[in-house]
Amino acid sequence: MSDKFDVIIVGAGPSGLAAGYMLAKEGMDVIIVERGDHPGTKNVMGGVLYRQPTEEIIPKFWEKAPVERAIVEQRMWLVDKESVVTLGHRSKGFGTEPYNNFTVLRAKFDRWFAEQVVDAGALLITETVVEDFLYDGSRIVGVKTGREQGDIRANVIILAEGVNSLLAQKVGLQRDGINSSELAVAVKEIITLPKEKIEDRFNLEEGEGATIELVGDSTFGMMGTGFIYTNKDSLSVGCGVLVSQLVEHEGLNPNEILEHMKSHPAVKPLLQGGESNEYLAHMIPEGGYRAMPKLYRDNVLVVGDAAMLCNGIHREGSNMALTSGKFAAETVIAAHQRGDYSAGMLSEYQSKLEKSFVLKDLKKYQNVGVVMERNRHFFSFYPHAVNAALEEFLTVDSVPKKEKQQRIWNEVTSQRSKYEIIKDLYRGWRVMG
Structure with a gap:
């Protein structure tokens, strides 16, 4: 194995594999270092993969990839102790090409994805931990791994090691210790x-x-x-x-x-x-836009979960990871063509993210986490209140509906005042609008 590559990618999740695939397809010398036994073993993503961002990397991937089912119905349950209120959408069109999204088992899908990356020309090594960076003076020139004679050199390192990236902390891109x-x-x-x-x-x-x-x-x-x-x-x-x-x-x-x-x-x-x-x-x-680290510096980029690119409101993480890997690869390809791996050149990666749905969506919802954390009744009082209200309203017991409505309102306002409810509606509109 050569100890000098064009690019080192730390982590073989969706963002790292997406970057590796695009770079290898361009003929660049890429190595991906994964600490798990194989890609996907350490990921607990529920298992939803979005078609459009994945297809931008591998066209019509679903024809050969181990996807599970094309999702035709998405439901939201507001849960009380013994009841639920259901919201949802079902579309027959989502079950036909070009599809919207799929369920996947990450252990299967990531392994398949990694095989495509290797077939494209990248080198993948597993069960290997990257412990630190290599420096030439103040310039980062590679990484140190836990293997004997495990130093690897490259022009650029892409950090795709997941949430709470220790390497991003080591080079000052992320603050030490993420808030709980x-x-x-x-x-x-x-x-x-x-x-x-x-x-x-x-x-x-x-x-x-x-x-x-x-x-x-x-x-x-x-x-x-x-x-x-x-x-x-x-x-x-x-x-x-x-x-x-x-x-x-x-x-x-x-x-x-x-x-x-x-x-x-x-x-x-x-x-x-x-x-x-x-x-x-x-x-x-879950920190979103407010918790994002700095995404680049000389010779280093941060992608995927390591960059806090996750939109919990819409259950979107894999699409942001894949898109960030794609943008990182495009940026590195341009840097390679110019022979310039400075922060100024690599800043194009952030510009791409800002112009895309990724940072536009994260900016839109940047205050949701703070508001919900400070107003925990959104997850306790309101699911209970909605369930109790519908149970009362749907119970047929010869009570006039107007009286039922008054009962419901009296019960709700006995626990949370009209003023507090109005404030909650305003808060929700502000952070979600």
Whole structure:
């Protein structure tokens, strides 16, 4: 193995693999260093992959990639202790080409993606930890790995090592230690079920998929969500909550939250008879635009989760990761052509992100996390209130509807004043508008 490359990529998640694929296709000498046994082993993403940003890297990837199901229905459940209020959208068009998104199992998909990257000419080494940078004076010229004689040199290093990037901290791109309110801990189980049962329980035809996001009692009213995604013959079931709020619930661990969600009367029948065959836990970025590190310096770029590129409001992370990897590759290709790897040249990467949906969306929602963290009743009081209101209104007991409406309003305002409700509506409009 040569110890000098054009580009070193640290991490073989979606952003790192996207960058590696595009760079290798351009004939550049690329090495990807992954600490896991193989790509995808350490990722707990629920499992939704978006077609359009992925196709920009590998056209018609779904014809050969190990995707699970094309998603035709997306639901949101507001969860109370024994009831749910359901919102959702179903489209037959999403189940036909060119599709909108798919469920995937990351251990399968990332391994396949890595094979495409290697076939394109990149070198992938696994079970290897990058410990530090190599310097020539103040200039970064490579990385040190935990392997014997493991120094690797390159003109550019792309950091795709995931949330809380220690290497980004070492070079001053990210502050030391991310605030616990900017991180979520996520856990996920893969529960096997015959595909016929999945299609029957979720009202799906062969090949179609559905997703359910759960908010409210599913996470004990903490800021976070649960999820249930349909695969070919399994379900991805998990939840994630802010670390800062989990710490406040002493004695409660993420697995207990997941088991609590699975035992809900609306969830339990969907999982009945399934067998758990995989369990994963991981940190995911929730800080958004406000928590983003500096994205570039001389000879270094930061992509994907390491750059806090995740939009939890719309469950978008993989598309931002892939797009950031693509933009990083385009920037490095231009830098290589000019022989200029300075911060000034690499700043084009951030310019590309700012012109795209990535930073436009993160800027739009930059205050959501702060507002929700300070107003936790959005995840506790309102899911309960909506469920209780509908249960009252839909109960047929010879009580006039006008009287029912008054009962509902009296009950809601006994717990939260009219003034507080108006303030909440205004806050929601401000941060989401």
